[in-house]
Amino acid sequence: MMEETLFLTMNLIDRFLAVQLVIRKKLQLVGITTLLLACKYEEFNIIVPTTYVFMRQFLKASQSDKMLCLVEYAMLRFPPSILTAAAVFTAQCTLGVSREWNATCEKHNSSLECSKLLVSFHQKVAVGKLTGVHQKYSTSKYGNAARCEPASFLLEA
Template sequence: MNLKSLNSLEDKENLDFRGKHRDLPSTNRSFGSDLTRVPLQTRDIDKEDESDPQRLGDYAKDIFSYLHTIEQRYIPQYGYMRSQRDISEKMRAILIDWLVEVHHKFKLLPETLFLTVNIIDRFLEKEIIPRNQLQLIGVTSMLIASKFEEIYAPEIKDFVYISDKSCSKEEIIRKESEILRVLDFNITTVSPLRFLERYARISNLNERGYSMAKYFIELSIIEYKMLRYKASILAASAIYLANKIQGSQIVWPQSLVENSPYKESDLKPCARDLCMLVQGAEKCSLQAIRKKYSQPAYLEVAKIVIISQPHK
């Protein structure tokens, strides 16, 4: 179904974005590594990272202390959807689910996906739009995020192709200029991935637990209500939940109490919501993230079954 045909639908939430992302050719990336997939085998990580120019062990504590102070600077406020008259939370979820598939086919960095969603939400917070503009805003936001995060970003023609030409090159260029002006060119934001990497390495979280935690925070981008949680508490709660599921005796170790703003009791509300997302993922109609994390490359962590809520 073409997005442009939605004006005639009585059910305004019944979106199905046009696109050829399943036919996209594989892209070989010569440069740019995903730092979030570095094996987590550390102890005193800041001491070990003193000579690492990417991790900056000498300054890591100061860097993350600063990130905690600014993480709410450029984030959308939960509740903004009430001002939108023609789109809904469900429409937002369908758009992001489709963009997850596009992101995966393009083999983009994880940060690009989180920045894309941040740009979409911040723009929708400030501008009331008709629903026939939603896919255009989605692909344009991913174009902006790709230019910001990637070494080799997809070109505009690639986004025209994946939208099955429902978004033209000229429309994307105009929308890119509009989005950047509305956001006052403030693109830099702190994603949960940066905090997740830090907390996971401090706690020496195993590879399966780390894949679980990434799955949890990626599920959260689909769910509008998760906007109520800031990036660091999403990351911390994901690790807490992963440790619970794996049966760890200490789910929030002292090393994380000392190197984060959170105690175990601070994490339970967010962990509860994440747990509910995981429990409902199999029956949810939006399956892009679950299919992605059901692959061996992600240790098939999306296949986990939670019988009872482990946050209690």
């Protein structure tokens, strides 16, 4: 399965749940159905610009490593292009690769607002009810990725 299929699946789930109330018991059915549709996207011509499409372009432009991420619900107010530019920039700041926007990211004015929101999520990731992913990626098996300090200086910008 292509990575883009996962992003299209999430997009279809979000769009369906925006117009149809689904009981929790049936949510898995919705998920598997949207996965099937996403796998068949070429046949049904239901391609939409997901964050993955923009992620590939911004990562290529910024000469960064390939990464995969899904969208936090609160981030849905940003278009995929802005979300992706902000995610790449925030990741570069977190890893100490950059502290300033490059020419590609400068085109998206609301990217800084989005980056600040990403940093605030990063600061809160180790606390709360859903810490399983944080614990998983805090192990050496996954390169201790979750132990990176957030780029808090972006909140002051």
